[in-house]
Amino acid sequence: MKAEQGLFHVTRQGVLRRFAVPRAWLMNRFFLPRRSKNAAQLRYAAVLDGQTVNLHAVLPRHASLPDRVTVVLQRGRKRHHAEANAYEGPAGDVLVDAAVLMGVEIGGVPIVAGKWKLRLRMHAGRRSRSMALLLLEPPVPYEGPTKPMTASRITGTRYRVGRTVTGAARIVSSDPVPxxxxxxxxxxxxxxxxxxxxxxxxxxxxxxxxxxxxxxxxxxxxxxxxxxxxxxxxxxxxxxxxxxxxxxxxxxxxxxxxxxxxxxxxxxxxxxxxxxxxxxxxxxxxxxxxxxxxxxxxxxxxxxxxxxxxxxxx
Known part of the structure; x- marks a missing residue:
C-alpha cells in the first residue's frame, strides 16, 4: 500500500512539473495582459505569522478612491468578507492594504479547508462593485534565521497564497497535520x-x-x-x-x-x-x-x- 502511495505521489509530481511551464506561459502571455487593465494587482501578498494574510494592492488607473473596500474570500457559493483600507498613493494611484486574520477559533474569517479566491468589493455610497485581484508574482521564500510560518501557532491550520491559471489570487487552506x-x-x-x-x-x-x-x-x-x-x-x-x-x-x-x-x-x-x-x-x-x-x-x-x-x- 505504501509503495502504491509513493508511486502515485511521484507520478503526480511528474505531471505537475510537466504542465507547470505551459501553465505559466498561458498565464503570463494570455490571461494576465488581458485582465490587468480592469483588475487590482497585488504588489505584496504573504502569510507572515501563519494565520494573517497581508495584502498590498494597486487599483487600475481609471479607478477612483472608494468610500470603503472589503476583501472577499469565495469558494463556490460561500463568501466571507474582511475589511481593508483604501487610500491615495504618492503617485496618485489608489492603493489597498489588508490584514485578514484566518480561523473562526481565533475570531478570524471562518474559512474551511480548500481553495478560496480573493476579490475586492468597492463601496461608493449605496453602490458597490466587485473587482478581480491578480497575483502577478508568487511569494518568494526568504533566507535568514527565520522562515515563513507554515501554520497557525494556535490551531495548526495551514494557509498559503497561490493563484489560479488566470492569475487570480487565492488562499489555500489545509487542515492541521497531526x-x-x-x-x-x-x-x-x-x-x-x-x-x-x-x-x-x-x-x-x-x-x-x-x-x-x-x-x-x-x-x-x-x-x-x-x-x-x-x-x-x-x-x-x-x-x-x-x-x-x-x-x-x-x-x-x-x-x-x-x-x-x-x-x-x-x-x-x-x-x-x-x-x-x-x-x-x-x-x-x-x-x-x-x-x-x-x-x-x-x-x-x-x-x-x-x-x-x-x-x-x-
Whole structure:
C-alpha cells in the first residue's frame, strides 16, 4: 500500500512539473495582459505569522478612491468578507492594504479547508462593485534565521497564497497535520514535567513513552483542557545505567492511531535546537546518583532529554 502511495505521489509530481511551464506561459502571455487593465494587482501578498494574510494592492488607473473596500474570500457559493483600507498613493494611484486574520477559533474569517479566491468589493455610497485581484508574482521564500510560518501557532491550520491559471489570487487552506506541540518543560529534583497540545487529531486513551536505547518508561497523561495534556516522569527512572549519556525521546501513543513525537512544530525558526535552547541542571533523584539533565530540541524539532551521571559521582 505504501509503495502504491509513493508511486502515485511521484507520478503526480511528474505531471505537475510537466504542465507547470505551459501553465505559466498561458498565464503570463494570455490571461494576465488581458485582465490587468480592469483588475487590482497585488504588489505584496504573504502569510507572515501563519494565520494573517497581508495584502498590498494597486487599483487600475481609471479607478477612483472608494468610500470603503472589503476583501472577499469565495469558494463556490460561500463568501466571507474582511475589511481593508483604501487610500491615495504618492503617485496618485489608489492603493489597498489588508490584514485578514484566518480561523473562526481565533475570531478570524471562518474559512474551511480548500481553495478560496480573493476579490475586492468597492463601496461608493449605496453602490458597490466587485473587482478581480491578480497575483502577478508568487511569494518568494526568504533566507535568514527565520522562515515563513507554515501554520497557525494556535490551531495548526495551514494557509498559503497561490493563484489560479488566470492569475487570480487565492488562499489555500489545509487542515492541521497531526502533531504534538510542546507547550512547557519543567524540571525538578522529582522529575521532568511536560505540557503539550495535540493538533489535527483526536486522541483516545493516550499515554506517553520516554524512550532511550533499549529502555522504555510508560507514563500516564493528565488532561488539562481541550487538547491540552501533561505528563510527568520521575528522574530516578531515567538514571543512566553507565557513565555514557542516555538520550530520551518522548512519544505519544493511543489505542487507535500512529505514535506521535513530542516537539516544537509551530514556529518560524530554521534552527530550533539553538533558538529554543534550555539550560542543563544538576539534579539528585531520591536515593540515586546525581545527574546532569539537559532537555533540548533536535534539528527536526523533536523533544529530547539527555541524562548524564555527574563525573565526580563515578
Amino acid at each position: 502533531a504534538v506541540e510542546v507547550s512547557k518543560v519543567h524540571m525538578s529534583h522529582a522529575g521532568v514535567t511536560v505540557d503539550f497540545r495535540v493538533l489535527g487529531t483526536e486522541v483516545d486513551r493516550p499515554w506517553v513513552e520516554f524512550v532511550a536505547a533499549g529502555r522504555e518508561i510508560r507514563r500516564t497523561v493528565q488532561p488539562l483542557g481541550p487538547g491540552l495534556f501533561r505528563t510527568e516522569v520521575p528522574l530516578e527512572q531515567m538514571t543512566p545505567r553507565s557513565a555514557r549519556p542516555e538520550h530520551w525521546d518522548v512519544v505519544l501513543h493511543q489505542e487507535a492511531g500512529s505514535p506521535l513525537r513530542l516537539g516544537r512544530r509551530l514556529h518560524d525558526v530554521r534552527n530550533p535546537r539553538r533558538v529554543f535552547a534550555m539550560r542543563s541542571m544538576a539534579m539528585t533523584p531520591v536515593g540515586r546518583t546525581p545527574l546532569i539533565v539537559q532537555p533540548r530540541y533536535t534539528p527536526a524539532g523533536n523533544l529530547r532529554v539527555t541524562c548524564t551521571r555527574m563525573p565526580e559521582a563515578g
